[in-house]
Amino acid sequence: MGSVSIQSLDKIYPAAGKNPAFHAVKGIDLEIQDGEFMVLVGPSGCGKSTTLRMIAGLEDISGGTISIDRSTVNDLLPKDRGIAMVFQNYALYPHMNLFENMAFGLKLARTPKEEVMRRVTDAARILGLEQILDRKPAALSGGQRQRVAVGRAIVRDPKVFLFDEPLSNLDAKMRVSMRSEISKLHSRLKTTMIYVTHDQVEAMTMGDRICVMKDGRIMQVADPLTLYHQPENLFVASFIGSPPMNLLRGRVERREGRLVFVEAAESDAVFVPLAGALAQRAEKNLGHEVVLGLRPEAIYDEARGADTTPLRARVELSELMGSETNVYLKTGAGTVIARLHTERRFAVGEELVVYLALAKAHLFDAKTERVIR
Ligand SMILES: Nc1ncnc2c1ncn2[C@@H]1O[C@H](COP(=O)(O)OP(=O)(O)OP(=O)(O)O)[C@@H](O)[C@H]1O
Numbered sequence: 001m002g003s004v005s006i007q008s009l010d011k012i013y014p015a016a017g018k019n020p021a022f023h024a025v026k027g028i029d030l031e032i033q034d035g036e037f038m039v040l041v042g043p044s045g046c047g048k049s050t051t052l053r054m055i056a057g058l059e060d061i062s063g064g065t066i067s068i069d070r071s072t073v074n075d076l077l078p079k080d081r082g083i084a085m086v087f088q089n090y091a092l093y094p095h096m097n098l099f100e101n102m103a104f105g106l107k108l109a110r111t112p113k114e115e116v117m118r119r120v121t122d123a124a125r126i127l128g129l130e131q132i133l134d135r136k137p138a139a140l141s142g143g144q145r146q147r148v149a150v151g152r153a154i155v156r157d158p159k160v161f162l163f164d165e166p167l168s169n170l171d172a173k174m175r176v177s178m179r180s181e182i183s184k185l186h187s188r189l190k191t192t193m194i195y196v197t198h199d200q201v202e203a204m205t206m207g208d209r210i211c212v213m214k215d216g217r218i219m220q221v222a223d224p225l226t227l228y229h230q231p232e233n234l235f236v237a238s239f240i241g242s243p244p245m246n247l248l249r250g251r252v253e254r255r256e257g258r259l260v261f262v263e264a265a266e267s268d269a270v271f272v273p274l275a276g277a278l279a280q281r282a283e284k285n286l287g288h289e290v291v292l293g294l295r296p297e298a299i300y301d302e303a304r305g306a307d308t309t310p311l312r313a314r315v316e317l318s319e320l321m322g323s324e325t326n327v328y329l330k331t332g333a334g335t336v337i338a339r340l341h342t343e344r345r346f347a348v349g350e351e352l353v354v355y356l357a358l359a360k361a362h363l364f365d366a367k368t369e370r371v372i373r
């Protein structure tokens with residue numbers, strides 16, 4: 001069992017020399033189920049590593065409670081918490097071979113020899129390292145070294161694995177293959193894993209649930225698709241998804257009896273009539289400043305009946321991706337990106353009409369930045 005419960009967790013790094021005190025984690029609450037793969041994601045400096053290190057016991061907490069398996073671990077030493085951590089910088093011992101590297105922690109804990117043998121061989125088998133156990137780290141690829149670092153964690157048979165950006169030292173291809181290896185490892189071991197990354201693709205592909213952080217606070221916790229389709233706020237809406245969600249700032253108005261969204265712009269404002277559920281949400285915010293959000297794939301190059309709304313635009317740039325084309329369109333005050341399923345080439349400066357699937361649009365309060373439901 002390895003549930004993790006975090007309540008009102010705070011971290012204030014004390015002032016040191018010329019640096020003032022810094023409030024890195026601001027009263028977060030998070031419940032992680034036994035066996036869950038939870039990803040902590042957010043921009044650099046948002047407090048991911050600090051949170052993970054507090055769970056590990058490597059960093060003192062300034063307030064709140066951390067429980068593992070329903071018992072508070074606030075005052076327990078790292079080695080007594082039933083966790084194992086894998087770092088970005090996996091620092092293997094260069095003079096030891098792989099077997100010794102993986103066995104080292106167990107030997108320190110005076111684990112009986114046969115037990116060490118069994119656990120290291122098991123881990124090596126799971127990670128496909130059996131054939132090279134007598135090699136030294138210098139004779140390994142980056143991916144193999146990373147696997148040894150994971151192996152060192154596995155042999156401890158922890159209740160919870162903690163990963164802090166374990167793949168960021170690897171090249172792009174290796175990262176993709178290690179990503180799926182860690183996912184497979186999770187489905188095999190079924191042990192709770194908490195995985196820190198700033199890479200939203202890693203978060204989306206690996207997490208059972210994702211916790212999005214910003215400035216020491218949690219912005220939303222949800223499974224990947226909920227996060228993608230129902231972002232709670234502007235931050236999550238713009239952080240998850242690539243190319244990012246288009247966000248148009250403006251106001252809801254009533255013109256000739258119809259509700260419309262009018263972009264805030266000196267001239268050429270985007271003007272879209274609103275209908276259906278979107279209009280209902282907009283109506284409650286008549287006259288308010290709002291942000292209209294539309295993902296690039298909710299903009300088409302042809303009309304789909306009454307479900308789409310035409311918009312005139314001019315091509316600024318197009319990126320042919322193979323199966324689809326990302327087209328950057330100058331419209332109204334800014335640029336809107338459309339992901340079009342076509343191999344057609346678009347000329348820079350070309351005028352065209354695109355079609356917005358407004359039923360898929362999001363509406364946010366411009367001041368609070370929260371979604372309008
Ligand atoms: N020992 C420290 N003393 C003072 N401030 C610190 C200390 N460690 C971290 N911080 C600050 O706390 C904030 C959170 O740091 P943290 O390492 O948790 O960020 P992160 O989300 O892991 O970022 P990254 O993606 O860059 O690793 C940052 O602003 C950082 O500068």
Ligand SMILES: [Mg+2]
Nearest residue numbers: 048049050164
């Ligand atoms: Mg970090």
